[in-house]
Amino acid sequence: MLTLVTGGSGSGKSAFAEDKVLSYGEAERIYIATMHPFDGESHKRIERHRKMRAGKGFETVECYTGLKKVVLPKGCVVLLECMSNLVANEMFEERGAHEQTVQEIMAGVENLLQQAAHVVIVTNEIFSDAVTFDREMDTYLKYLGKINQEIAGKADEVTEVVYGIPVQHKSVKSQGYE
Structure with missing residues (x-):
């Protein structure tokens, strides 16, 4: 089962996602951390x-x-x-996928889905700003938007957390499953 959780900064999406994982019972829980600790703020x-x-x-x-290289315990x-x-990271780090970011990350998501019983992915809602960005930021937004759309299309559930309130956009129940 695949769940996508989105929301703005400080929306409560991380707490919601953790609770979602806990709701799946006592299976082995793996947290894949993607934030590269590069400055004081990231360490905090x-x-x-x-x-x-x-x-x-x-x-x-x-x-x-390199998400597609991650090896997980079966059924976690x-x-x-x-x-x-x-x-x-994939766009800008030396070992990243650069122009192949979308394809590499989607291959990584497939890798997780093949190994885990449940995958919960947290992403950010950063598309509502009416700001003009430079070329690199436009490319970043394009890649992130494409990845979010592809994951949402595959997902069993899509939840946006707004001010700590989960808003279901797609759910197993709405698809007729329970």
Whole structure:
């Protein structure tokens, strides 16, 4: 089962995604961390997320690029946080996929789905700003938008978290499954 969780910065999407993973029971829980710790702010965010996960039984796997190479325990439950970091890493890091970012990340998502019983992916809603961006940022938004659309199309559930309130856009129930 694939769940996509989106929302703005500080919306509560991470807490919602963690709760979603916990709702799947006692299966082995894997947290795929994509934020490259490159400055003081990123270290603070990483520490905040570690504290949120403390005591919840997550094993952390750091993956900044190359998601399709991740090997997981069969039948585990995965929380990938966050897609927007992974896209930036693939685009800009030396070992990244660069122009092949969309294809590489989608191959990585397929890799996770083949191994895990449940995959929950967190992404960011960054498309509502009415701002003109430079070429690199436009490319980043294009790639992230394409990836989010492809994942949402494959997903069993798509939830947007707004001010801590989950808004279902697609769910197993709405598709006639339970």
